[in-house]
Structure formats: structure tokens, C-alpha cells
Amino acid sequence: MLDRRNFIRNTGLVLAGSLFPLTDIFGNPSKKLNVCLVGLGNYSSTVLAPALQRTKYCKLTGIVTGTPSKIPRWQKRYGISDKNVYNYETMHRIADNPDIDVIYIVVPTGLHAKYAIRAANAGKHVWCEKPMAKTEAECQAIIDACAKNKVKLSIGYRMQHEPNTRTVIDWAASKPYGKIKTVRAEIGYNVTNPARTWRLDSALGGGTMYDLGVYALNAARYTTGEEPVSVTAKQMTTRPKIFNETDETTHFTLEFPSGAIAHGKTSVGKSMHELYVDCENGWYTLAPFSMYGGVQGKASDGKLLNIHIENQQARQMDDDALSIINNTPVMVPGEEGIKDIRIVEAIYKAAKNRSKISL
Template sequence: MNTRRDFLQKMGASALMLQLSSISAFADTPDLIEQPYEGKVLRVAIMGLGGYGTRVAEAMKACNKAKLVGVISGTPSKVKDWQAKYSIPETNCYHYENFDQVKNNPDIDAIYVTTPNALHHNQVIRIAKAGKHVICEKPMALNAREGQEMVNACKKANVKLLVGYRMHFEPRTLEVIRMRNAGDFGKIMFFQGQCGFKIGDPTQWRLNKALAGGGSMMDIGIYAINGARYMIGEEPVWVTAQETKTDPVKFKEGVDETIQFQLGFPGGAVASCLSSYNINHLDRFFMSGDKGFAEMQPSTGYGPIKGRTHQGELTQPITTHQTVQMDEMASIIFEGKKPVVAVDGEEGLRDLKIIDAIYEAVRTGKKIKLTA
């Protein structure tokens, strides 16, 4: 292909010099040129080579500050496939019985846990004892008790525990938070979070209470909980909740199909949210204040996120969430960067406490008070 060469050869000398002069002037403005990253790179092993682990691996190809260097899986064939696809050395491959040996591997800095929810607690604690930083998918654990034990283990081992809250780095989400902090919406009075889709294969682990810890609430309801917190900017002080189940065969005991829940906040705002495994086309956040509003739809999907406020459409850049997340988490681990919205273990624990309260409210029919 000589297209560019032919083009340059056909250009007049003066035009070429003008172009080169413009490039030179542009280069003299360092803020306008993205400099190649030369800092420390976070070397990551992914634990759990399923659908989401694959999504993270693909997104990391575009990272500047993070790199996929290892895998942990219970399926040997997946390990071999990933080795070939991502050029992973044999020395960085582990299975669930022997991954504690990662403590002797200086080529891995952190492990990203993308296994089923019920496995997180034990795996994160083992990773901490091996002296590696942990990134854990949400929900961080099955309940707040497990979450607290994970936080304690990582603190004791002096390693970071981060949670895969990719929306905390999404540009349009951050713009809404910036506007709220600037007072553009005035006093926040109401939030609505709708998260739902019709789940498929009835044999999958997400519909197995022993592995998932629940149903739609654990998988997607957590987005509405977390979204209410970061959009309103406060921690809820009470919760009420109701469950609807139309298919007890598919959604067995302990696996919620649809839960409606309400949150109350100290500033007077209320949130009305819905989480469902049996209703399609639910991925919407809406927030109203006495001076304006914000609406996001889709609000938490893999993208593109779309939204508008009383000032107009949100036009911030569309990003690959996991790429930005991993680069930002590298900065948190190595540079001590403070994100706009926390992604640490304590943040994950706050959501787990609310989930515990929602399930208690469903069980008892009572308003449950929340404590810090």
C-alpha cells in the first residue's frame, strides 16, 4: 500500500513545508499531545475465565497502565486457550487448588476475581495471604459479614482490595456527579433505578443460591443501590422492600425474581428501585432536584451509556469501561490516586450491608434502619 507515499510525493513543496511547520508548532504545545506512558504497569492475573473474565481480558489489550500476565482456572482447556491467545507463560498459570503459590511469583502484582459470588470470600482471603493486591467483581461477597472478613484480611496483609465498580470511572456518570456537586440540580429529592432483563438458561450459576447468594438483587440490583448512593451523594438510613415471584420453578427458594426496594437518605431524598430477572429493557436511572434533573438510559450497561439533564444531552466521550477501570485501578494501587467515587473494599461493604437489609425487609415486611 503506497497511498500515503504517493500522496506526499504529489504534494507541492510549499504545502508540505506548511504541514510540517504546523506539526512542529503543535508539538511545541505539550498539553495537546498524549505522551506515551512510561510508568509502572500493573501485572494482572484473571481468576475465572468465563464471559466476564474474557471481557476484561479483551479490554485490557488497550490499557496503558495494566497488562494481563496470568490466569487461574479450574478448566485446563481454558488455560491453554488463554495462553495461546494472550501469550501467557506457563509459569503464570494456576488452578484453584494451587494458586496460593502465586506468593512466590514476582511477575504478578494483582489478581482479578471474576468467579461466582459464593467463591469470592475464600479466594480473596487466600490471595491476600499470598501478598497480592485483589480486584474483586461485585457483589464483593454474599453478605456483609463475609465482606468485612475480606476487608480485614487485605488490611492485615497490607494489600489493596478493590471492587469492579466500572461505572465509577464512566465519563457521563462522572459528569452527572460533577453537576450535582456543583449544585446544578439543587436539592436532590428523588432517584429512580431500574435494572432488569429476562434471564435465560435456568441451570446457570446465577440461579443457584449456593453460588449466587440470591437472584437478581445480587447480580443487577446492586447497580441501583450503588447508583442511588453515588448520584444522590449520601448514604441511605432506611430501606423497605417487596418481592414478586411469578415463576417459582425457575426462581427457586432464595433466588429472587423481582424485588422493588425503597431507600431513604438523610437529606430528605428517597429512592425507588426495581431489580428483576423477568422484565426486559430496564437499565435506567433518573434523579430529580429542585433545580433540575438527570436521566441515564442505558445507565449501567456495557455501553454506550446515554444520558441527558435539564441542560441538554450528555456528550462526554464513550469509553470501554473495563479498559478505563483497569488503568485507573493501576493508578490507585501504585500512585495512591483517589477516585471521584471510591472503589475499595469499604465501598463494596456498604452495598452488602444494604443488600442484607433489603433481604431482611422482604422477609419481615418491616422498614429496616441502616447504620454506618
């Protein structure tokens, strides 16, 4: 029979094991989640796959691709077995594969819903790249599918995992510089010769607001800690022959319940990369605020925001993996993704109608 001391000690060990991943004698996690990437385009091949090699709690074990010629290279580089290779028509068979725990959707935005729902129906946890989908209805369909199949859903907003950004998110609640008055969030690149990819295809979810502007929009929301009540917007292009389906530049203004105003701008005709927050008793900024590395900033009192991490995507995927291993809430759930897309749709409507849209 256990005495009281042993009972407490043993119970504590059980509780600890349920909250933190078990490790071996060297401190390495004994459980890693097996991840399958869906779509082997640039972001998967040059960013996510290398980042997975730097995670603590993830392992790349599967791929889904519509390009057979890519398969040998991926298998050789990452040791992916034949039974873990799928195309889009056979992807549903992952349901019978115990070597895959998570399916990460990295296809064009307009296809996110189709394959995220297919992943959920396979009974696997779903990581969906941002933006979550093209429409609010598609976002809701993904959320519903994951709930029905009792799998976790995380949206790939890497910035919400980045430590300097986490400080800005915390300041939305603590307000160390007083009430927030205005937010300026700008992201853009001077793309002189845009390639004819899906990003210029409206049907596939292309458009600068979807691709880049969602960073500025999400930043306005997490910086204020509020949901906007109205939006106005305008869109323009200097190259109408190229941007005949999608926006080249979008300006939007959000009004929040507290009275704070956010001015957002995104473009592929101008380079810019700053988040600036003006408060009653000071200001703070991140510049750049959403690049893959080098995020840094400062505040009016001299405080520096300069915590460095080696790889944002590795941090993001480890955080998401831990939520699955420990069965805790994910940091960026589907409900976060759908809020942005609801506003993105309103931005396009406001720009088209040249009117203020209530949210």
C-alpha cells in the same frame, strides 16, 4: 554542589516521578502491572481479558482456573507462560511469583471472600468483581485481609469510572438543579429462558438483587451522595419453578437523611435501564445508565451527558492500576462495596418480613 535553581528543578522531577508513571521516549508507560484473572468464565473471557489488551498500565500475565481444558486456548491467545498458570488449590503459590502484581477475583459472588482473602495473603493487590461478597461479614474479612497484608483493594464498580456517571456523582455535591427529591434507578432484562447457572444458586450468591440490583442500589447512593437510613422492599416471581431459591424481581425504597427518596427496581423478567433524578429546579437522567457501552443522558436545561469512552473495563483497570503505581487511594475501595452489601442484606430481610428496616 547544586545551586538553588538546580535543586528546585531536580526536586520537582523527583516529585513528578512519584506522582505520575514514568514513560519512554514515545510516551508509553515504562511500568505496567501484571494481572492474574481468577475464574475464566464469560466475564473474564469475553470482557476483561480483551479489555486488558486495551489498557495502558496493565498486562494479563496469569490465570487461575479449575478447568484444565481452557488453559491451552488462553495461553495461545494471550501468551501466558506455564509458570503463571494455576488452579484453585495451587493459587497460594502466586506469593512466590514476581510476574504477578494484581489478582482479579472473577468467580461467583459466594466465592469472592474465599479467593480474595487468598489473594491478599499471597501479598498481591486485590481487584474484586462486584458485588463484593455475599454478606457484610465476608466483605469485612476481605478488607481486614488486605489491610493485614498491606495490599490495595478495589471493587469492580466500573460505572464509577465512567465519565457521564462521574458527572452525576459530582452533581450530588454541587446540586446544580437544586435539592434532590427523588431518584429512580431501574435495571432489568427480559430473560425468557434463564440458564441453570450459579446465578440461580442462593449458596453461590445468586439472585437478581445481587447480580443486577446492586447497580441500582449503588446508583441511588452515588446520585444522592448520602447513605440511606431505612429500606422497605418486596420481591416476586412469575416463574416459581425456576426462581425457587433466588429473586426474579425486587423493588426497594430507600430513605435518605436529606429527605430524598430512592425507588429501585431490578428484574430478569422485564427490560429496563434508566437512572432518573428529580430535583427542586429540574431533573436529569442517564438511559442506559449501566450498560457496557452507550451510557448517555440529558438534563432539563438541555445539557447532554454524552461523553464516550471506548472501553469501561479498560478505564476501570487503568484507574485502579494507577492508584497502585502512584500509591494513591483507589476510586472504589472495599468500604464502598461493604456499604452496598449491608443494604442488600437489609433489602432481603425487609422483603421477607414485609417491614421497614432501619440502617
